[in-house]
Amino acid sequence: MNSVVLQMHEVTLTYPDGDGRLTALDAVDLTVRRGELTAITGPSGSGKSSLLAVASGLIRPDSGKVLLHRQGGVLDLCELSRAELTALRRTDVGIVFQQPNLVSGLTAVEQLEVTERLGQHRWIGPRRRREIRRRALDLLDAVGVADRATARPDRLSGGQRQRVNIARALMGRPGLLVVDEPTSALDTERGAAVMALLARLTAERDAATLLVTHDRLHASTADHRAEVVDGRLTCRPGVVRLDGQCDESHFVDQSGSRDGGETAAADVAAGVRQSR
Numbered sequence: 702m703n704s705v706v707l708q709m710h711e712v713t714l715t716y717p718d719g720d721g722r723l724t725a726l727d728a729v730d731l732t733v734r735r736g737e738l739t740a741i742t743g744p745s746g747s748g749k750s751s752l753l754a755v756a757s758g759l760i761r762p763d764s765g766k767v768l769l770h771r772q773g774g775v776l777d778l779c780e781l782s783r784a785e786l787t788a789l790r791r792t793d794v795g796i797v798f799q800q801p802n803l804v805s806g807l808t809a810v811e812q813l814e815v816t817e818r819l820g821q822h823r824w825i826g827p828r829r830r831r832e833i834r835r836r837a838l839d840l841l842d843a844v845g846v847a848d849r850a851t852a853r854p855d856r857l858s859g860g861q862r863q864r865v866n867i868a869r870a871l872m873g874r875p876g877l878l879v880v881d882e883p884t885s886a887l888d889t890e891r892g893a894a895v896m897a898l899l900a901r902l903t904a905e906r907d908a909a910t911l912l913v914t915h916d917r918l919h920a921s922t923a924d925h926r927a928e929v930v931d932g933r934l935t936c937r938p939g940v941v942r943l944d945g946q947c948d949e950s951h952f953v954d955q956s957g958s959r960d961g962g963e964t965a966a967a968d969v970a971a972g973v974r975q976s977r
């Protein structure tokens with residue numbers, strides 16, 4: 702079943718810019734569904750990372766709705782406190798940045814274990830510790846680096862570091878995986894392998910993955926594609942679904958009707974009611 706995980710509705714984000722404001726996202730509508738990988742491309746500075754930052758609750762937009770559908774209801778990220786957003790990112794949203802940012806003193810398996818323990822104030826008993834280790838090892842196996850579990854980052858290749866980074870983002874069993882340029886530091890072959898891995902994990906774990914890439918070839922392997930140009934999300938000839946259709950339930954055609962937006966608005970109203 703293609704159930705919705707993330708809905709962004711009329712999201713606008715500006716940054717301070719001298720005396721004025723720079724519009725990084727301009728009335729963006731986007732829906733991301735479980736089990737699907739959506740790739741966003743676009744020129745440098747067009748707003749791709751800003752879109753991911755808003756989708757994962759790292760930045761609050763000026764206006765709009767960012768609805769996260771999860772077990773037990775729908776949350777509007779724009780209405781949550783900073784502490785609530787931090788807690789949510791530990792459990793429901795996995796984030797993979799361009800640079801892995803692994804902790805230099807920790808082994809691959811420890812990178813994952815530490816993530817699980819963050820924010821847990823209670824003492825963790827030996828049984829729970831064993832469960833955490835087993836899950837960390839399973840995830841390292843799932844991303845193909847089980848044999849490097851005891852290696853520290855300086856002993857891992859770029860591709861292996863990115864795989865550990867992805868495994869770490871999955872520790873909390875997130876429904877939404879947000880990935881910013883995971884292949885930019887990798888050669889073509891390793892980049893393609895990381896894309897294939899993300900597609901497999903998205904399907905196997907029934908997560909919704911929102912991924913930014915500069916590489917149109919990588920984007921072409923995604924279930925859905927869109928482009929950000931000057932902060933606006935576009936779906937136009939050449940940037941369409943693999944089946945050749947511009948899917949208006951995912952992306953509002955900037956030049957055309959706002960049907961998708963109206964549908965989203967109804968869902969938003971329902972979602973906000975549910976989350977109360």
Ligand SMILES: Nc1ncnc2c1ncn2[C@@H]1O[C@H](COP(=O)(O)OP(=O)(O)OP(=O)(O)O)[C@@H](O)[C@H]1O
Binds near residue numbers: 716725743745747748
């Ligand atoms: N913290 C900030 N303060 C002010 N302006 C910012 C900030 N972050 C980004 N911007 C501006 O917002 C616009 C969108 O930036 P963003 O990082 O989202 O682009 P991007 O598409 O991810 O670019 P790239 O492909 O180079 O990573 C750019 O013009 C950028 O200069």
Ligand SMILES: [Mg+2]
Binds near residue numbers: 749750751
């Ligand atoms: Mg960026």
